[in-house]
Amino acid sequence: MSIKGKVVVITGASSGIGAATAKLLAAKGAKVVLGARREERLQALSQAIGDNAVYQVTYVTDRQQVRALIDLAVSKFGRVNVLYNNAGTMPQGNLSDREYDKWQMMLNVNIMGVLNGIGEVLPIMQKQHDGLIIATDSVAGHVVYPASAVYNGTKYAVRAIMEGLRQEEKEHGIRSTIVSPGAVRTELVNTIGNTQIQAGISELMNADDRQGLALNPEDIANAVLFAIDQPKHVAISEVLVRPAQQEV
Numbered sequence: 001m002s003i004k005g006k007v008v009v010i011t012g013a014s015s016g017i018g019a020a021t022a023k024l025l026a027a028k029g030a031k032v033v034l035g036a037r038r039e040e041r042l043q044a045l046s047q048a049i050g051d052n053a054v055y056q057v058t059y060v061t062d063r064q065q066v067r068a069l070i071d072l073a074v075s076k077f078g079r080v081n082v083l084y085n086n087a088g089t090m091p092q093g094n095l096s097d098r099e100y101d102k103w104q105m106m107l108n109v110n111i112m113g114v115l116n117g118i119g120e121v122l123p124i125m126q127k128q129h130d131g132l133i134i135a136t137d138s139v140a141g142h143v144v145y146p147a148s149a150v151y152n153g154t155k156y157a158v159r160a161i162m163e164g165l166r167q168e169e170k171e172h173g174i175r176s177t178i179v180s181p182g183a184v185r186t187e188l189v190n191t192i193g194n195t196q197i198q199a200g201i202s203e204l205m206n207a208d209d210r211q212g213l214a215l216n217p218e219d220i221a222n223a224v225l226f227a228i229d230q231p232k233h234v235a236i237s238e239v240l241v242r243p244a245q246q247e248v
Contacts, residue, residue: 003025005030006031006081006228007078007080008032008084009032009035009070009080009084010034011036011084011113012036012060012087012136013045013055013086015036015038015186016186017086017136019041019045019217021221021224021225023048024225026049028225032054033070033077034054034055035058035065036058039055042055054072054076056072060087060109063119063120066116070083070117070120080124080128080131084224085113085134088110089191090188091106091151091192092151092192093147106151110157111154114158114161118161121133122174125172125174128173131173132175132176134177134224135158135161135176135178135179136178137178139248141155141156159180166237170235173232175232175235176235176237177235177237178238178239179227179241180238181219181223181241182215183213183246184217184220212243212245212246214243219241226239
């Protein structure tokens with residue numbers, strides 16, 4: 001099934017997985033609608049892609065801004081075939097650190113950001129009787145490990161929400177997919193906060209590809225493309241993508 005002409009809304013599009021996915025999908029002929037916080041990054045990416053890209057500054061925690069991004073897609077291209085909820089944040093630390101503000105921020109971005117996207121796009125997709133909603137989850141949504149309990153919790157929540165979405169909306173022709181990466185070389189590492197944990201993960205990010213310790217954003221973009229590029233009777237519910245040598 002060709003992806004050419006599909007309209008794909010991407011949050012967290014200014015760097016990393018979001019930017020790599022936008023470039024790949026546009027190269028395959030999709031029209032991409034880019035949302036993120038950093039306007040200068042969005043502008044540069046949109047210009048690099050060309051006529052098949054538009055952008056709007058979007059904080060996924062603000063439901064009205066998410067709605068405006070989806071409205072932009074409809075006004076510019078007439079429909080929304082795919083929503084890719086990709087924005088996320090990953091502060092790390094033990095529960096005993098009691099970092100309430102970071103916990104709340106993770107809940108707002110990682111969970112409510114996804115729900116805002118789902119809630120705002122569903123009426124359009126129901127009317128179309130067609131659509132695919134994708135979320136960037138994580139291996140952390142499948143495996144719990146120390147110093148990551150809250151992040152794990154947000155990603156387990158996304159996994160549950162997306163499965164609930166699949167069950168509720170299948171009669172409307174709407175499918176759902178989570179893509180769960182392991183360690184990926186993106187700016188997400190800069191949100192970790194804990195210097196000791198960040199130093200250890202940064203070592204993985206700097207490893208040579210041949211060591212199999214970290215993925216590139218383009219590796220995840222390929223998984224997203226695979227999920228989108230399926231016939232309507234096929235639903236790719238979950239894709240886990242790990243570096244070949246990742247332990248968990």
